[in-house]
Amino acid sequence: xxxxxDFDRQIVDWLADEAGDGAPDYxxxxxxxxxxxxxxxxWAALPSLVPVERRLRGLDVAPALLIVxxxxxxxVTIVAAAVIGGTNxxxxxxxxxxxxxQSPSATPTESRQPWxxxxxxxxxxxxxxxxxxxxxxxxxAEPGALVSVQSMDTRSHRRVYRILYHSRSxxxxxxxxxxxxxxxxxxxxxxxxxxxxxxxxxDGSGDMCAMSKTDAVSIDTSYGGLMSLLLDEGYxxxxxxxxxxxxxxxxxxAVLESAAHTMLDAARAxxxxxxxxxxxxxxxxxxxxxxxxxxxxxxxxxxxxAPDLDVRGVIAADGGGGDYEAALRDLVTAGGSSGxxxxxxxIAGFSVAYPELRPEDILTPLGFQDxxxxxxxxxxxxxxxxxxxxxxxxxxxxxxxxxxxxxRIAAMTVTTAPYPTLLMATGDLxxxxxxxxxxxxxxxxxxxxxxxxxxxxxxxxxxxxxxxxQGVFVVGWPDAxxxxxxxxxxxxxxxxxxx
Amino acid sequence: MARARSGDRDAFGQLAALTIGRLDAAARLIIRDRxxxxxxxxxxxxxxxxxxxxxxxxxxxxxxVRQLLVRAxxxxxxxxxxxxxxxxxxxxxxxxxxxxxxxxxxxxxxxxAFRWLDPEQRSLVVLHYYLDLPLVEAxxxxxxxxxxxxxxxxxARGTLRAALDADERxxxxxxxxxxx
Numbered sequence: 001x002x003x004x005x006d007f008d009r010q011i012v013d014w015l016a017d018e019a020g021d022g023a024p025d026y027x028x029x030x031x032x033x034x035x036x037x038x039x040x041x042x043w044a045a046l047p048s049l050v051p052v053e054r055r056l057r058g059l060d061v062a063p064a065l066l067i068v069x070x071x072x073x074x075x076v077t078i079v080a081a082a083v084i085g086g087t088n089x090x091x092x093x094x095x096x097x098x099x100x101x102q103s104p105s106a107t108p109t110e111s112r113q114p115w116x117x118x119x120x121x122x123x124x125x126x127x128x129x130x131x132x133x134x135x136x137x138x139x140x141a142e143p144g145a146l147v148s149v150q151s152m153d154t155r156s157h158r159r160v161y162r163i164l165y166h167s168r169s170x171x172x173x174x175x176x177x178x179x180x181x182x183x184x185x186x187x188x189x190x191x192x193x194x195x196x197x198x199x200x201x202x203d204g205s206g207d208m209c210a211m212s213k214t215d216a217v218s219i220d221t222s223y224g225g226l227m228s229l230l231l232d233e234g235y236x237x238x239x240x241x242x243x244x245x246x247x248x249x250x251x252x253x254a255v256l257e258s259a260a261h262t263m264l265d266a267a268r269a270x271x272x273x274x275x276x277x278x279x280x281x282x283x284x285x286x287x288x289x290x291x292x293x294x295x296x297x298x299x300x301x302x303x304x305x306a307p308d309l310d311v312r313g314v315i316a317a318d319g320g321g322g323d324y325e326a327a328l329r330d331l332v333t334a335g336g337s338s339g340x341x342x343x344x345x346x347i348a349g350f351s352v353a354y355p356e357l358r359p360e361d362i363l364t365p366l367g368f369q370d371x372x373x374x375x376x377x378x379x380x381x382x383x384x385x386x387x388x389x390x391x392x393x394x395x396x397x398x399x400x401x402x403x404x405x406x407x408r409i410a411a412m413t414v415t416t417a418p419y420p421t422l423l424m425a426t427g428d429l430x431x432x433x434x435x436x437x438x439x440x441x442x443x444x445x446x447x448x449x450x451x452x453x454x455x456x457x458x459x460x461x462x463x464x465x466x467x468x469x470q471g472v473f474v475v476g477w478p479d480a481x482x483x484x485x486x487x488x489x490x491x492x493x494x495x496x497x498x499x
Numbered sequence: 500m501a502r503a504r505s506g507d508r509d510a511f512g513q514l515a516a517l518t519i520g521r522l523d524a525a526a527r528l529i530i531r532d533r534x535x536x537x538x539x540x541x542x543x544x545x546x547x548x549x550x551x552x553x554x555x556x557x558x559x560x561x562x563x564v565r566q567l568l569v570r571a572x573x574x575x576x577x578x579x580x581x582x583x584x585x586x587x588x589x590x591x592x593x594x595x596x597x598x599x600x601x602x603x604x605x606x607x608x609x610x611x612a613f614r615w616l617d618p619e620q621r622s623l624v625v626l627h628y629y630l631d632l633p634l635v636e637a638x639x640x641x642x643x644x645x646x647x648x649x650x651x652x653x654x655a656r657g658t659l660r661a662a663l664d665a666d667e668r669x670x671x672x673x674x675x676x677x678x679x
Contacts, residue, residue, distance in 0.1 A: 007656070007659075007660060008628070008656075010605065010609075011609070011624065011628045011656070011659060012628050012629070014605075014606055014609045014610075015528060015624075015625065015628050015629040016629065017606065018527075018528060018610070019524035019525075019527065019528055019629060020524070023519075023520050024519050024520060024523040024537070024540070026537055026540075026541065027512070027515060027516050027519055029541060030512075030515055030519070030540075030541055030544045030545065031508070031512045031515070033541065033545050034508050034511055034512065034515075034544070034545060034548045035508055037545055037548060037549055038549070039506055039548065039549055039550075039551060039552050228534065474614075475611075
């Protein structure tokens with residue numbers, strides 16, 4: 001490795017090119033932080049303690065007494081920290097870097113205008129013990145109406161609010177759903193911020209998998225790159241957790257109508273939070289299994305369910321067929337844990353939304369045992385727990401051959417795409433995400449369906465070991481960005497239905 | 500250095516100014532996210548300031564800070580878990596001279612392949628190829644035996660090489676006829 005060949009030089013050149021030569025602009029921030037930070041004493045380093053210990057020994061203090069004294073000091077420190085921390089719940093959280101112009105929790109001063117969401121966020125600020133416990137009885141309200149709001153501290157100082165808002169279950173019941181609203185740093189444009197309502201891919205059905213429950217550090221990494229790009233474009237992002245994921249209600253995973261409602265209502269909730277600073281133009285963006293399907297279902301239902309929203313388009317990445325018949329067929333035949341975990345989650349979800357569908361009617365004892373794991377695991381855990389099982393191990397009856405199940409599943413299929421639609425495919429990575437057939441279906445009656453394929457996302461995501469559905473945004477962002485900007489601007493939508 | 504060690508903040512500011520450029524570039528290359536890289540570099544420098552008096556060999560300052568940075572980058576990458584959308588470095592630099600389409604494609608392939616590398620491999624590649632550290636020093640920064648560093652770098656290099664080869668084989672499917 002000492003002598004470099006052509007390929008080594010290619011790597012060197014590439015890295016130099018990627019790094020660029022611009023100097024970072026935050027040295028002043030470092031200096032300011034250093035100004036507020038005390039140095040450790042030199043003797044704090046371990047080797048320096050030795051002479052200190054020797055000196056203590058020289059004082060002829062009994063070791064047991066010394067230990068008792070140290071333990072006492074530790075106890076006093078813990079008690080003091082608990083008392084102080086108890087009076088200030090923000091202590092102990094990640095200490096945010098100073099960025100007063102961005103931080104939602106910064107004290108408003110005369111030096112800046114109040115943010116447009118501050119008044120409403122203050123009115124609805126949550127003061128209880130558990131944000132996710134749905135109030136009983138839930139005071140009736142229109143879909144999208146906010147129940148409560150909580151500012152989130154993020155390391156990147158974005159203005160992100162955890163929200164609880166009204167939506168409608170598939171049985172038209174008034175429900176409360178959690179989610180987050182992300183607000184760009186740029187001022188609202190004339191007509192208000194455009195809104196992107198985002199639905200994530202399946203991450204599991206346990207309440208802890210809800211995105212809004214992500215802690216202050218990880219929230220910046222949960223689709224954080226995509227959020228960052230959307231905010232930079234000046235879009236408000238409404239990011240639903242989905243019905244019951246996170247809250248004290250059950251989660252009807254795979255029930256597309258429910259997911260569509262929560263997406264559309266999250267956008268409405270964002271509008272309430274921001275008042276006139278948010279417009280009613282929205283684009284629905286969904287990722288992967290369930291997320292993409294939620295977006296296309298939202299597009300199909302928007303005119304009826306949310307006529308107050310001006311839906312400009314739908315983006316479905318690596319999913320979005322809205323065809324659970326096909327998806328389930330793939331899950332049943334896929335083999336391996338990927339199929340089984342999705343299958344088990346879906347069966348649990350259907351039974352939540354439709355009580356007449358009983359998992360015990362179609363599952364084997366092993367499958368029934370698995371389904372008890374669904375509410376307490378996220379995707380990776382469930383995936384590993386059912387790693388060695390096949391669909392045959394868990395299904396006594398194929399739900400697609402059981403009329404009551406098959407009817408409900410078939411009724412969910414999205415058949416139309418009333419709005420401009422961008423489908424971002426990742427080659428043939430997942431059998432249930434063959435967007436080509438889906439595009440052909442959506443093209444009937446809508447020329448503004450655009451299918452882009454990103455085989456590089458497939459290769460990269462697979463080898464990276466990351467969730468493969470997310471690679472598509474990495475390589476497809478320039479297309480998605482332009483497509484969204486054009487939709488919000490009212491440019492005639494493109495399509496490649498006839499190619 | 501002596502002044503900085505004895506608590507002179509201005510002196511430390513000068514030291515930081517001398518190193519921040521390379522630290523920032525290395526962090527950006529490893530993490531592939533400008534914002535997070537900035538956070539990591541800031542934390543690293545503040546940590547270096549705090550612990551500077553405990554540094555027994557001041558001549559090792561640069562290597563010591565580099566070690567802190569690399570460990571912080573690796574921790575940051577691990578925190579990103581499987582949910583991370585690794586958005587490419589923004590404002591990707593256009594080549595200074597007009598490049599052939601092949602070279603541009605190679606860069607894209609390298610960029611994609613780099614995401615496949617695990618945190619230690621990324622760090623090794625950046626330390627060795629970007630910061631130009633000999634393997635011994637790169638291994639030291641990562642607190643791993645030289646032999647381990649050598650084999651990991653070899654594998655990382657092989658992955659990058661394979662990506663280029665694979666990319667040359669990928670026949671990007673045309674949309675033509677797909678929806679007919």
